[in-house]
Amino acid sequence: MNKIETLSPETETLPVTQIIANFAVAPIDRDAAADAAQIARLSLLDWIAVAVAGRDEPVAKIVRDLVGGDGGTPEASVIGHDANLPARAAALSNGATSHALDYDDTHFIYLGHPTVAVMPAALALAEKLGSTGPAFLDAALVGLETACRIGEWLGRGHYQHGFHQTATSGSFGAAAAASRLLGLDAERTCHALGIAATKASGLKSQFGTMGKPYHAGLAAANGVEAALLAKAGIVSRPDGLECEQGFSLTHAGEQDNTSLAMGELGRKYVFTEVQHKFHACCHGTHAPVEALISARDDHGVSPADIESVELTVNPRFLRVCNIEQPATGLEAKFSFRLTAAMALSGYDTSALATFSAENCHEPSLVALRDKVSVVTDSGLSESVAQIRIDRRSNEAVVIRHDICDPMPVAVREAKVRAKAAALLGQDRAERCWLRTQDLGTAGEPVNLRELAEL
Amino acid sequence: MNKIETLSPETETLPVTQIIANFAVAPIDRDAAADAAQIARLSLLDWIAVAVAGRDEPVAKIVRDLVGGDGGTPEASVIGHDANLPARAAALSNGATSHALDYDDTHFIYLGHPTVAVMPAALALAEKLGSTGPAFLDAALVGLETACRIGEWLGRGHYQHGFHQTATSGSFGAAAAASRLLGLDAERTCHALGIAATKASGLKSQFGTMGKPYHAGLAAANGVEAALLAKAGIVSRPDGLECEQGFSLTHAGEQDNTSLAMGELGRKYVFTEVQHKFHACCHGTHAPVEALISARDDHGVSPADIESVELTVNPRFLRVCNIEQPATGLEAKFSFRLTAAMALSGYDTSALATFSAENCHEPSLVALRDKVSVVTDSGLSESVAQIRIDRRSNEAVVIRHDICDPMPVAVREAKVRAKAAALLGQDRAERCWLRTQDLGTAGEPVNLRELAEL
Numbered sequence: 025m026n027k028i029e030t031l032s033p034e035t036e037t038l039p040v041t042q043i044i045a046n047f048a049v050a051p052i053d054r055d056a057a058a059d060a061a062q063i064a065r066l067s068l069l070d071w072i073a074v075a076v077a078g079r080d081e082p083v084a085k086i087v088r089d090l091v092g093g094d095g096g097t098p099e100a101s102v103i104g105h106d107a108n109l110p111a112r113a114a115a116l117s118n119g120a121t122s123h124a125l126d127y128d129d130t131h132f133i134y135l136g137h138p139t140v141a142v143m144p145a146a147l148a149l150a151e152k153l154g155s156t157g158p159a160f161l162d163a164a165l166v167g168l169e170t171a172c173r174i175g176e177w178l179g180r181g182h183y184q185h186g187f188h189q190t191a192t193s194g195s196f197g198a199a200a201a202a203s204r205l206l207g208l209d210a211e212r213t214c215h216a217l218g219i220a221a222t223k224a225s226g227l228k229s230q231f232g233t234m235g236k237p238y239h240a241g242l243a244a245a246n247g248v249e250a251a252l253l254a255k256a257g258i259v260s261r262p263d264g265l266e267c268e269q270g271f272s273l274t275h276a277g278e279q280d281n282t283s284l285a286m287g288e289l290g291r292k293y294v295f296t297e298v299q300h301k302f303h304a305c306c307h308g309t310h311a312p313v314e315a316l317i318s319a320r321d322d323h324g325v326s327p328a329d330i331e332s333v334e335l336t337v338n339p340r341f342l343r344v345c346n347i348e349q350p351a352t353g354l355e356a357k358f359s360f361r362l363t364a365a366m367a368l369s370g371y372d373t374s375a376l377a378t379f380s381a382e383n384c385h386e387p388s389l390v391a392l393r394d395k396v397s398v399v400t401d402s403g404l405s406e407s408v409a410q411i412r413i414d415r416r417s418n419e420a421v422v423i424r425h426d427i428c429d430p431m432p433v434a435v436r437e438a439k440v441r442a443k444a445a446a447l448l449g450q451d452r453a454e455r456c457w458l459r460t461q462d463l464g465t466a467g468e469p470v471n472l473r474e475l476a477e478l
Numbered sequence: 479m480n481k482i483e484t485l486s487p488e489t490e491t492l493p494v495t496q497i498i499a500n501f502a503v504a505p506i507d508r509d510a511a512a513d514a515a516q517i518a519r520l521s522l523l524d525w526i527a528v529a530v531a532g533r534d535e536p537v538a539k540i541v542r543d544l545v546g547g548d549g550g551t552p553e554a555s556v557i558g559h560d561a562n563l564p565a566r567a568a569a570l571s572n573g574a575t576s577h578a579l580d581y582d583d584t585h586f587i588y589l590g591h592p593t594v595a596v597m598p599a600a601l602a603l604a605e606k607l608g609s610t611g612p613a614f615l616d617a618a619l620v621g622l623e624t625a626c627r628i629g630e631w632l633g634r635g636h637y638q639h640g641f642h643q644t645a646t647s648g649s650f651g652a653a654a655a656a657s658r659l660l661g662l663d664a665e666r667t668c669h670a671l672g673i674a675a676t677k678a679s680g681l682k683s684q685f686g687t688m689g690k691p692y693h694a695g696l697a698a699a700n701g702v703e704a705a706l707l708a709k710a711g712i713v714s715r716p717d718g719l720e721c722e723q724g725f726s727l728t729h730a731g732e733q734d735n736t737s738l739a740m741g742e743l744g745r746k747y748v749f750t751e752v753q754h755k756f757h758a759c760c761h762g763t764h765a766p767v768e769a770l771i772s773a774r775d776d777h778g779v780s781p782a783d784i785e786s787v788e789l790t791v792n793p794r795f796l797r798v799c800n801i802e803q804p805a806t807g808l809e810a811k812f813s814f815r816l817t818a819a820m821a822l823s824g825y826d827t828s829a830l831a832t833f834s835a836e837n838c839h840e841p842s843l844v845a846l847r848d849k850v851s852v853v854t855d856s857g858l859s860e861s862v863a864q865i866r867i868d869r870r871s872n873e874a875v876v877i878r879h880d881i882c883d884p885m886p887v888a889v890r891e892a893k894v895r896a897k898a899a900a901l902l903g904q905d906r907a908e909r910c911w912l913r914t915q916d917l918g919t920a921g922e923p924v925n926l927r928e929l930a931e932l
Contacts, residue, residue: 086710090703094564096550110548186723191676222645222689223696225679227715229723235676235714238707242677249544253692256540260689261681269640269683276728 040177040272041221041265043286045213048166048200053290057165060293062433064165065460066440067129067139070300072456072476073444075122077376079104083234084121087241091117100148101472108473111148115198115248118144118472119241123190125376126237130307131298132407132428134175134193135183138298141194141243142167146201149248150470155205157463160470163204167247168295171197174265176294177285179278183228187275191226191239196265198247206255214262216254220246221264221271299427302439303373305357306345307427311409312337312360315425316367319413323423327369327388329415332395335360336410339400346398353379364411365392374446452477494631494726495675495719497740499667502620502654507744511619514747516887518619519914520894521583521593524754526910526930527898529576531830533558537688538575541695545571554602555926562927565602569652569702572598572926573695577644579830580690584761585752586861586882588629588647589637592752595648595697596621600655603702604924609659611917614924617658621701622749625651628719630748631739633732637682641729645680645693650719652701660709668716670708674700675718675725753881756893757827759811760799761881765863766791766814769879770821773867777877781823781842783869786849789814790864793854800852807833818865819846828900906931 038046078084088105091113098108103121108114122128123140131138146167150160175193183189199220203213223246226239254260265271272279303313312335319325337360350359356379357363363373369389371378383389404410407428413421431439444453459475472478492500532538542559545567552562556571563571576582577594585592600621604614629647637643653674657667677700680693708714719725726733757767766789773779791814804813810833811817817827823846825832837843858864861882867875885893898907913929926932 083712086707086712089710090706094550094566096548096564110550112548186728218684218687219689219692222681222684222693223679225677227676227718227723227725227728229715229718229721229728230672230676233672233713233715235673235712238673238712239676252544253540256543258537258540258689258692259687261683261687264681264683267683269681271681274640274681274683274730 037283039263039266040282040286041214041217041263042210043282043289044170044174044196044200044217045210047289048170048204048213049208049210050290052162052165056291057293059433060169060296061161061165061464063296063298063436064161064168065463066300066437067168067298068143068164068460069444069457070129070440071122071139071143073447073453074125074127075103075118076476077127077447078121078124081121081124083237084124086234087120087238088117099152101151101478103476103478111152112245112248114148115144115244116241118148119244120237123237123240125304127301127304129298129300131172131175131295133294133297134172134189135180136171136175136189136193137240138168138171138194138197138295140240141190142171142197142201142247144241144244145198145247146205147470147472148244149202149205149251151472153205154469156468157466157470159205161463163201165295166204167197167201169293170200172294173285173289177277177281178272178275179281181278182276185276186228188226188228188230188236188239191243192224192275194240194243195220195224195246195250198244199250202247202251203254206251208251208254211262212254215258215260216251218260218262218264219250219253219258221261223250224271300436300440300443302443303363304376304379305363305373308337308341308345309360309363311407311425311427312411313363313367313373314427315409315411315423316364318423318425319411319421320368320370323421325368325413325415325421327392329417330368330392330395331414331416332397333364333368334412335364335396335398336401336404337398338404338406338408339402340406342398342400350384352381352384356380356384360398361393361396362389364396365389368392372446374443376447491737493717493720494736494740495668495671495717496664497736497743498624498628498650498654498671499664501743502624502658502667503662503664504744506616506619510745511747513887514623514750515615515619515918517750517752517890518615518622519917520754520891521622521752522597522618522914523898523911524583524894525576525593525597527901527907528579528581529557529572530930531581531901532575532578535575535578537691538578540688541574541692542571553606555605555932557930557932565606566699566702568602568605569598569698570695572602573698574691577691577694579758581755581758583752583754585626585629585749587748587751588626588643589634590625590629590643590647591694592622592625592648592651592749594694595644596625596651596655596701598695598698599652599701600659601924601926602698603656603659603705605926607659608923610922611920611924613659615917617655619749620658621651621655623747624654626748627739627743631731631735632726632729633735635732636730639730640682642680642682642684642690642693645697646678646729648694648697649674649678649700649704652698653704656701656705657708660705662705662708665716666708669712669714670705672714672716672718673704673707673712675715677704678725751882754890754894754897756897757817758830758833759817759827762791762795762799763814763817765861765879765881766865767817767821767827768881769863769865769877770818772877772879773865773875774822774824777875779822779867779869779875781846783871784822784846784849785868785870786851787818787822788866789818789850789852790855790858791852792858792860792862793856794860796852796854804838806835806838810834810838814852815847815850816843818850819843822846826900828897830901
């Protein structure tokens with residue numbers, strides 16, 4: 025297999041394992057990757073913020089105690105742990121920790137969480153190897169893009185069948201990032217992907233349990249292990265994704281969509297469509313919350329003036345986040361009505377502490393909550409909500425918001441930095457931000473402990 | 479969930495995760511388990527022999543170097559490695575090492591290799607915990623039976639779809655063994671099985687690569703990790719095997735066969751039907767080899783007297799082990815004709831060294847090989863072969879052999895001990911045998927290094 029700079033139309037007819045391997049080892053087209061690289065740095069900051077904020081979640085502690093008890097060669101930083109641990113262990117722990125709050129970024133084509141699978145793998149292995157910032161960022165970018173592309177390639181059928189793409193596609197993304205950091209050639213990278221193909225797992229039935237965040241750790245650790253084994257010469261199936269009884273055919277992958285899912289790989293980065301979460305509640309509540317914040321900030325809607333609020337959403341969400349009278353912080357995150365009252369009242373919905381039992385019973389919030397009704401429209405896509413606010417003093421306000429609408433990088437940057445400030449504190453968040461910016465040019469080895477002030 | 483001594487007919491209608499958890503934690507019916515326990519000890523001796531013999535195989539070295547590089551708390555013995563390592567790491571390495579030669583035992587209902595998945599997990603965790611011989615043996619037995627039962631429950635469809643049951647069902651067996659050693663109750667064991675459900679993986683497309691032996695290590699390590707996480711309080715799906723989008727429904731498991739596969743669990747041990755490999759070649763060659771050894775030993779057939787040999791086998795094997803003129807040791811293992819010549823000529827087919835390039839070209843073997851023809855009969859089951867030897871001096875000899883025919887435990891014991899002697903040397907094999915016998919009553923902590931003289 026030859027290294028190629030970007031895929032030509034001809035190479036898009038190659039088997040998908042080979043396409044990904046070629047992409048993983050090739051030089052990066054800097055112009056094509058410019059936005060994606062900047063967004064990847066934002067995702068790194070976002071990842072640090074949600075991981076640090078999630079470090080005391082039960083699943084984070086349990087997984088960290090497991091790998092901490094095993095101990096071993098101090099290769100890589102572990103969030104919430106004083107001692108460094110082997111890269112595989114750090115990837116497992118940091119992956120689970122960073123997905124513990126489910127507050128990390130989401131990609132709706134991938135249909136999964138790219139950063140929690142790929143970033144912990146790339147960071148841990150970069151620390152083990154002493155990789156520089158630019159090498160780490162390139163590997164992370166390649167891994168993030170791979171996770172998204174493989175996710176699209178496996179498709180909705182894979183997800184509907186019951187597989188959690190964060191874990192499955194995420195393993196391939198992590199393996200691609202790790203292979204690049206290790207300097208594998210395309211052939212060895214195929215073997216790393218082949219090991220990932222036989223190791224990738226993760227079931228959607230674990231949603232709502234600690235199994236879900238654990239999946240992110242599994243994906244990250246799978247990628248590190250697969251690439252290290254490939255480096256050491258393991259012989260796997262170098263066509264493990266697409267071969268007979270390979271990953272796709274055994275895991276309900278869509279068939280015959282290689283050219284669609286792999287089109288313009290290296291020339292176009294679908295990772296740029298990643299969505300950061302700007303509210304510490306269920307992603308299903310975000311479209312109405314954004315519309316309501318706009319009503320408040322752009323249309324001057326004040327709680328005292330509100331007669332009634334109607335939220336129109338896709339009917340799928342009625343079974344997801346429509347707890348009408350939440351009583352706990354967790355329930356608050358899954359309540360259209362209470363999150364609406366919070367947004368209209370100016371509560372900081374990016375802060376974890378906002379979602380408290382106390383706020384569930386706060387009289388002014390409860391009064392406003394009870395003016396909110398939820399209706400459905402199956403014609404609305406899942407990323408869209410429409411709100412209508414009837415007011416005493418003025419005409420009604422109607423706003424429609426689509427959380428998948430393109431967002432200028434500068435707007436996204438401001439929002440991610442504000443979220444990081446809410447989670448890490450203003451000063452620490454800004455220092456982290458500056459360090460992630462510096463990574464692109466710094467010649468020193470990457471160090472998560474310094475980067476995140478662990 | 480209550481601990482129950484054996485399953486009553488009523489409990490066989492419980493969900494399968496709960497059935498297995500109840501079995502894993504319950505007292506063992508000693509009468510019902512007597513033969514299985516003795517065979518498990520034979521499997522332990524067999525496992526030690528094939529693992530020690532396989533310790534320098536490339537995949538064994540690669541996986542061992544990975545975990546050796548990680549290092550960590552010295553909890554458990556690692557075959558081929560001077561230092562002890564964490565139990566998870568030891569399970570991974572010892573699992574891969576013991577399946578490297580593909581010379582370990584096979585269970586044709588499970589449709590997989592129970593001992594290489596379960597024994598490394600039980601041994602590693604027993605060493606970590608300081609468990610005694612009887613506790614270890616009970617856990618291993620429970621794990622072996624679980625692997626076989628879950629394998630039957632998932633069924634042929636799961637295997638045909640492309641999953642390697644050694645890895646998938648093996649993970650559940652290893653988790654059951656590990657849960658028992660950790661003293662989990664049935665509810666916590668369900669969570670361990672739930673973690674195994676989202677972690678179990680392994681594709682048949684890896685057959686013929688190092689991925690296959692690696693699978694055994696994955697299963698063993700999965701079981702240890704799942705049980706340790708459950709002990710620490712992780713919340714998974716306690717119905718992870720059978721739930722909507724659980725393991726079976728996502729992995730092409732057979733449906734509606736719970737009462738069949740789980741029938742008489744605890745009162746009957748299907749593990750007793752495990753087949754040990756007594757020839758260091760493809761399992762498909764074993765039935766004709768056994769028949770030919772009988773022709774030689776019981777009917778006095780001598781090579782010089784042979785005019786022709788006809789082997790009749792299931793047609794499936796033509797694509798598996800019918801290399802007509804093998805040239806390498808590996809090819810020799812997949813050659814009906816050459817293994818037939820070896821068996822008739824009195825070569826020790828239990829010894830690894832017999833399968834050499836040199837023997838592929840040995841003139842007397844080649845001459846006899848060329849008198850052997852292979853025909854097929856789709857009416858023969860896969861475990862059966864018929865041989866016909868036409869002789870110059872006497873009437874033809876026709877023998878049919880079924881490797882699944884019941885074998886008295888005493889006969890099996892003699893054969894396993896002879897195999898262990900071929901692999902470990904006579905004296906070491908006998909000492910290992912005596913130690914595995916003593917395990918059933920010894921009150922000291924289990925120690926693989928002492929047991930196997932590593």
